[in-house]
Amino acid sequence: MTYETDVTVVSIGRLHDDDPGPWADVLTKATIALDLRHFRDPHVRSDLREMTAHDQAVRDTVMNTPGVRDVIAATALQVQGYLAGPSTAPLTVVTQCAGGRHRAATTAMALRAVIAGDIEQAAAYGLADAAAQFTDRDLVVDLVHRDLDKDVVDR
Known part of the structure; x- marks a missing residue:
């Protein structure tokens, strides 16, 4: 059976979990949930706080x-395992951090590049070798940022 989308990677900020919207309950539907809240948080740096994963400085800091x-x-290998074993497409992978603007968004972008087998894009994240395993898979991978464009959370 072929699906339009094989994998959807969704980045979220847990401090926005109460916000309504189409992806509000994405964690309850996730095949894989990646919690990045224990990794170094760019939010604590005043020079990065207002930036997002669209900014190279944030991506560099996270990566x-x-x-x-x-x-x-x-996580990419987990996706490969799920597609080969207990689950079939479509899969939902959630990357999560506190605000959704730095760690979750950057890792979601990198993960999407790897799973899509986009070696050039994955190389920008230092993950070309990981992406090479997916080049022949021809997976359709969507990327959704639930909270990337929301205001900085005051914490």
Whole structure:
């Protein structure tokens, strides 16, 4: 059976969980949920706080956090395992952090590139080798940022 979308990667900020919207309950529907709240938070740096994953400085900070690339590569392998085993497409992978503007959004962008087998895009995140495993899969991978464009959470 072929699906229009094989995998949807959704980034969220847990501090926005009470906000209404089409992705409000995405965690209850997730095949895989990746919690990044324990990794270094760019929000604590005043020079990055107002920025988002659209900014290179944020992406660099997140991707240079020890362990982040390993977690993304391992999550991509989980996706591969689910598609081969207990689940079939479509899958939903949720990346989550506190506000949804830095860690979750950056890792979602990187994960989408890897799973889609987009070596050039994945290389920008230091994950070209992980993406190489997916180049022949021809997966359709959607990316949704539930909270990326919301205001900075005052915390």
